[in-house]
Amino acid sequence: MTTFFGSSKIGAVSVAMCCGLLMTGGCSLGPDDLPSVRGGIGDGYTVGIEFVSVMNLPNGADVMMDGLRVGEVRAVTVLEDSVNVTVGLKEGSRVPADVHAVIRQNTLLGDTYIALDHDRIGADEQFLRPGGQVSADHTSSPPQLEDTMAVLAYFVNGGSIQRIQDAMGRINTVMPTIPDVRRLASVVAVDLRDLASDTGEIDRMLDGFDATAVALNEKSQTLATLFAPEAQHYWRRVAVNIVSYISQILPSVGSVYQGGLWLVPMLNSLADTGDLFRTIWDKAPADTAKLSDFLRTTVLPFAQRPSVNIRSIESARGDQIVADVENLLRMLGAVK
Incomplete structure (x- = not known):
């Protein structure tokens, strides 16, 4: 009976010691000690990334580049004015030296991860070596969730x-109704189509205007003599000797003809107006094409489906x- 009691006491002590060992071992086990369900990255190599703030970036967070998981977060160290994140990269991963690191979160309650953004990799691109560092000016910290x-x-x-x-x-x-806009667009399209089919006639007319201008320019010296003082005296004598007889019947004709010099400013203004119309006419096909493109690509789609992008x-x-x-x-x- 005594022997049985002693054996029971020894068994109870053994059970208590085992429970103590299990509790001690359990207290030393943390979430970071558990294996990742995504699988490890092997030995690889480590680099450092400096952030101003990492929010709640955990150890083991993914490091993504070009849509692929190339590494994971190994450690987060708080410095005086920044946070240094030690990242483990897979063996053979080529990360450009000028990469831009961003802490992202796909959904509001999703896991945070580090995204490595970079431009197109050139032939002479430099890559991060083991122990390399990405400075804070090449990183972007996430905004506060509360903000x-x-x-x-x-x-x-x-x-x-x-x-x-x-x-x-x-x-x-x-805005006009959709049928009105469509009817307007159809009319404009027909007019533009007709204008486009007759560009040969327009070119021929412009060529004629150009040839006339060249001919007038070549005869500029001859035309200048028509308005010299001698020519004015000649035309005045013609008006006096010939038109004055008609002016006796129609007095207004002689006065208008003899005083016709007042038409010179008006003719100069008409010349300037013609020059302006020539400029507008030259630019009319291009302006009309732009107007048609604006109506077709901007006004009509917006009228059919008004939206804000x-x-x-x-x-x-x-x-x-x-x-x-x-x-x-x-x-x-x-x-x-």
């Missing part, structure tokens, strides 16, 4: 969407966050 939510809340609840809808409604009220949204630091805004608006049900 993004505040901007989106102000955009959604501040009436911006309603104002856009009101503006589109006012534009629709002043938000091309980019930048944060205060100049980062593009249009993808995050689109995902958030889709989660909120504002867009489809």
Whole structure:
């Protein structure tokens, strides 16, 4: 009976010691010690990337380049005015030395990762070597989630969407109906087609004008004599000797003919006007083609489907966050 009691006591002590060892071992085990479900990257090599802020970037986060996982985050070290992230890259990964590192998050509640953006790789491109470093001026830190939510809340609840809808409604009220626009476009298209088919006649007329101008320029000395003082005296004598007889019957004819010099300023003005019309006529085909292209590619598509295309949204630091805004608006049900 005594022996049995002693054996039970020894067994209880052994169980207590095993539980203590398990609890001690469990306390020393952290999330970073668990193996990654995505698989390791092997030995590879490590480089450093300096960020101003890394938000909640965890150890083991993916490092993506050209849509592929090329590495993972090994360690995050806080410095005086920046954060240094030690990244492990796969063996054989060629990362350009001037790469731009960005911390991204595909969805609002998704995992953060480091994206390596770069331009087209040239033949003489330099690559990061083991132990290399990417400085802070080649990195972009993510905006604070609270700031993004505040901007989106102000955009959604501040009436911006309603104002856009009101503006589109006012534009629709002043725009002609779609059948009228289509009829106008068809008429303009027919006119432009006719104008395009008759460009040969236009060219022939312009060539005639050019030949006339050249001929007048060659006879400029002869024409100048027509307005010399001697020529004026001649025409005045003709008016006195010939037209004066007619002016006796129609007095106004003689007065207008003899005082015809007052027409010179008007003729000069008409010459300037003709020159202006010549310039407008020369540019008419190109301007008409631009007008047709504007109506066909801009006015008609906008009249059929009025919409607002938000091309980019930048944060205060100049980062593009249009993808995050689109995902958030889709989660909120504002867009489809």
